[in-house]
Amino acid sequence: MDYRTSFGSALEFVQRSAQVVRGLLPGHETQEVSNKLEAFRLFAYVEQELQLPRTLLPLQDLIRRAELLAPLQRSFALEGVAHYYANNVGSEGFENGLLTDPELPAFAMVPMHAGMGISFATATLKGLGRSPSPDELHDALSGFIVRCHTHSRPGWHVSAIEAMGLAVRTMHPRLLRVVSTAMGEIEPSAQRLFWHGVGRSLYFIPTNFITYGGSHERALQAAIREAPTAEDRWNAVAGLVWAVTLVNIEHPAVVENLLRRSGPFRMPEAFTNGVVSALMVWKHMVPDGDDVLAPYLQSVSPGGIHAGTWNDRIAVPAAAAFTGTFPLLADESGEGQPTIANLFQYHSMNG
Numbered sequence: 001m002d003y004r005t006s007f008g009s010a011l012e013f014v015q016r017s018a019q020v021v022r023g024l025l026p027g028h029e030t031q032e033v034s035n036k037l038e039a040f041r042l043f044a045y046v047e048q049e050l051q052l053p054r055t056l057l058p059l060q061d062l063i064r065r066a067e068l069l070a071p072l073q074r075s076f077a078l079e080g081v082a083h084y085y086a087n088n089v090g091s092e093g094f095e096n097g098l099l100t101d102p103e104l105p106a107f108a109m110v111p112m113h114a115g116m117g118i119s120f121a122t123a124t125l126k127g128l129g130r131s132p133s134p135d136e137l138h139d140a141l142s143g144f145i146v147r148c149h150t151h152s153r154p155g156w157h158v159s160a161i162e163a164m165g166l167a168v169r170t171m172h173p174r175l176l177r178v179v180s181t182a183m184g185e186i187e188p189s190a191q192r193l194f195w196h197g198v199g200r201s202l203y204f205i206p207t208n209f210i211t212y213g214g215s216h217e218r219a220l221q222a223a224i225r226e227a228p229t230a231e232d233r234w235n236a237v238a239g240l241v242w243a244v245t246l247v248n249i250e251h252p253a254v255v256e257n258l259l260r261r262s263g264p265f266r267m268p269e270a271f272t273n274g275v276v277s278a279l280m281v282w283k284h285m286v287p288d289g290d291d292v293l294a295p296y297l298q299s300v301s302p303g304g305i306h307a308g309t310w311n312d313r314i315a316v317p318a319a320a321a322f323t324g325t326f327p328l329l330a331d332e333s334g335e336g337q338p339t340i341a342n343l344f345q346y347h348s349m350n351g
Contacts, residue, residue, distance in 0.1 A: 199239025
């Protein structure tokens with residue numbers, strides 16, 4: 001099973017359901033359904049969206065085709081490009097790795113490492129039986145992590161590793177706990193990345209795809225319920241909020257609604273991390289996209305939610321992050337220093 005197979009069978013149903021309930025949903029929820037469908041389509045069916053020929057084009061040519069799209073659509077398409085390319089070209093025989101070419105544009109690094117990671121994760125899971133032994137699982141996941149290191153731009157392997165959580169929760173949820181444990185045994189940071197990826201997947205699973213009937217609450221409940229430790233829960237919630245924010249970044253009313261719904265779950269720092277990390281990722285992918293960021297930096301939210309809540313959870317920490325954190329992560333001139341890819345796991349915004 002692959003990512004397209006997992007969601008493709010449900011896509012037609014989701015589209016029909018969206019048409020049926022369109023007149024019943026608030027405007028921001030109708031928009032959210034459309035945003036989700038577009039993000040999924042651009043990723044999973046990128047060869048159709050970019051009208052790719054049957055012959056595999058060089059990676060730079062694929063990127064140039066994606067660049068013709070609007071900035072947000074381009075970002076989802078680039079994730080699909082890397083997934084498509086890695087699936088078709090394979091990862092063997094690339095002495096310097098699939099995404100290590102310094103000529104690849106910086107704005108493509110976030111989506112393309114994520115897309116490559118999904119390809120590697122899917123291939124790893126396909127190689128496992130229904131009930132892999134602990135040793136088989138450890139060896140397969142160790143190989144996956146090595147591949148992510150080998151084929152990533154220096155400092156970017158973490159964003160490829162994070163995709164394992166998305167792949168497992170989407171395609172093999174029965175393996176959630178055993179993969180989490182094995183990832184933690186191999187590398188503690190890999191377990192944090194894993195649960196961030198799980199959180200991202202919860203936004204797209206079929207039961208949460210249509211946004212009526214408390215889908216935000218269901219996704220938040222799942223993020224908290226499924227994660228075994230407090231740190232895993234922080235990452236799962238942050239990953240979920242990240243996905244909601246990035247998919248709907250041009251429609252802040254959706255993020256405002258999520259903020260309203262998240263109150264009873266008492267995970268404010270994880271919520272803030274998810275939103276602010278997604279905003280910084282957007283800035284890295286779209287350097288001239290400040291007009292999209294502006295509503296999130298305003299002291300009063302777009303739809304009128306209590307200003308103190310919006311300020312505390314979004315506007316103030318976002319402004320601080322763009323002043324202090326973002327310039328450090330965006331500057332990749334020093335060997336071994338953190339990159340934007342470090343945003344693929346939970347970090348407290350208080351220090």
